[in-house]
Amino acid sequence: MAQALHLISPSPSSSLPTATITKPSLASSPRLLSFRPIRRRLPSAISAIIVSDNGKTPPEAAATIEVDAATEAEMKENGFRSTRRTKLVCTIGPATCGEEQLEALAVGGMNVARINMCHGTREWHRSVIRSVRRLNEEKGFAVAVMMDTEGSEIHMGDLGGSAPSARAEDGEVWTFSVRAFNSPLPERTITVNYDGFAEDVKVGDELLVDGGMVRFEVIEKIGPDVKCICTDPGLMLPRANLTFWRDGSLVRERNSMLPTISSKDWLDIDFGIAEGVDFIAISFVKSAEVINHLKSYVAARARDSDIAVIAKIESIDSLANLEEIIRASDGAMVARGDLGAQIPLEQVPAAQQKIVQLCRQLNRPVIVASQLLESMIEYPTPTRAEVADVSEAVRQRADALMLSGESAMGQFPDKALTVLRSVSLRIEKWWREEKRHEAVVLPDIASSFSDSISEEICNSAAKMANNLEVDALFVFTKSGHMASLLSRCRPDCPIFAFTNTTSVRRRLNLQWGLIPFRLTFSDDMESNLNRTFSLLKARGMIKSGDLIIAVSDMLQSIQVMNVP
Ligand SMILES: Nc1ncnc2c1ncn2[C@@H]1O[C@H](COP(=O)(O)OP(=O)(O)OP(=O)(O)O)[C@@H](O)[C@H]1O
Ligand SMILES: CC(=O)C(=O)O
Ligand SMILES: [K+]
Ligand SMILES: [Mg+2]
16 A cells, blocks of 8 residues: 655645655655644644545535534533543443433533443333433433443342342341342341352351452351351442452352353343443453453444443453453453452552553553442542542543442432542643653554554654644544544543544543544545534634644544644
8 A cells, every 4th residue: 555645735725735755755754854843823834744545535425513412511611622531431220310310410421321230120221221322312412331241250139129238237147048039038148149159168268248348257058058247247239249268368169160251141242232332341351252252242243333342350360361351352441349359459559550551552441440439329529538549540541430339329420420520620630731741651552554554643643732732633533443542642632533423433432532523524634624624613612723633544644734
């Protein structure tokens, strides 16, 4: 494929190219090497550099542009240089499944709605997914939907009847059983989903509910029943995760042989594909193999839309195979809830930092999840420690933050979302003011020459954007790949990502700094830019004189220009 460097004249409406230099001279082009004006108005001589591999003329396209209504409002309110970069995921549950509650979250900045297949019925999940879709269609939001699988780790069953939780007190004896009971359960009885449970535990083992929210010691085994005495009292929630520890280490007997994706999970996945979810998050991933398997399964079934597979890092095995798991997946979640039950709590922050950093290097979006604002389940303000934790995740430049119980069943879901939003904005601003250009080394990740060109273009465009202090980066991308490469650089300015499919646009919602727009565009960058400028100007989202850098994945190029 012949690559050519074109220098084009300043007005985006003039014809291109005016000069063509073939690739071998690229390295020696004095124009290119000296192209570093530190000023916001461009000199009239050159306004754009385009590296192009084709010159196809496009058909004229429809004159509409779609952007998430809440993002548009945020941009107008804060000015687009200050638009929030960190994305927000909210778990939907009984506190937020109503249409009005969902709308309040969308208005509050929810980018992705998560449904957890551990809880609720199929009908309930369907109704939430459809409500989100309806909200998008009727109110102009672009909220994506993430389905999170149950996985087959050991957990408690429902508590019987309509009990929302059960309280275990110090010294009480509770029975954990693999028997099936008719509801209501006998007093102080908990069912366990894993048949091998009673065989695998030993008298003297420590049993942790939800990673230590409640602790028991195993005192007796009677067939399928395991009697335990409570040593650390607390509240047990339905389907809470169970781990058992012996001599200070996590015990993983036969349960480590359980499949990552259970037969129930496969049914849920079929359901998610049929309902057109945007992301499937896989719980307790142990290896890259399961991710590859699921990705080919999804690719064969979900022909029109492309569902992204997110690996949840929440087990010891996932830490052991971290890099290959992240490479295989389309994104990762630092699922600190279960992770903190499998490794000592004091190791969780370092694991988080490592996962966030690796995802950035490998160009996969990463979500930091669980207990970010746990106290807000009950209280309207967060603790100082929680705010510090959220700040740290933003400072690490994670793509997204997630609410769990805070939005699923808490008393203050909207307030919790507001805290995430305002802390994100504040820390991002502080970062830009301090001009902290990070020391993160971004390795080359391209697997082909063509990918390398995209990667070099994005790295250079992001660097130019910082040096020139441009107002925004524009990226025209069909697959979303170029947008993610720009996001990976975490540039100072926001990234307007134009894509022509609704599903790609929704998926870009999870990535740091991207403002996804749906726009029908052609291979002709000049006409794309002109049309985009006039559409955005008409919406009051940009103005004449704004300095932008544009790149595209059809016509591999970097253009620098003032909005006419
Ligand atoms: N669909 C739902 N129906 C009822 N309660 C829910 C639902 N989704 C979440 N919850 C409640 O919110 C809490 C936190 O949700 P979250 O999704 O973090 O689940 P979790 O049980 O902690 O497990 P996971 O490790 O899969 O995240 C749950 O423990 C549950 O009590
Ligand atoms: C989110 C999740 O699954 C966890 O933190 O365990
Ligand atoms: K789950
Ligand atoms: Mg979990």
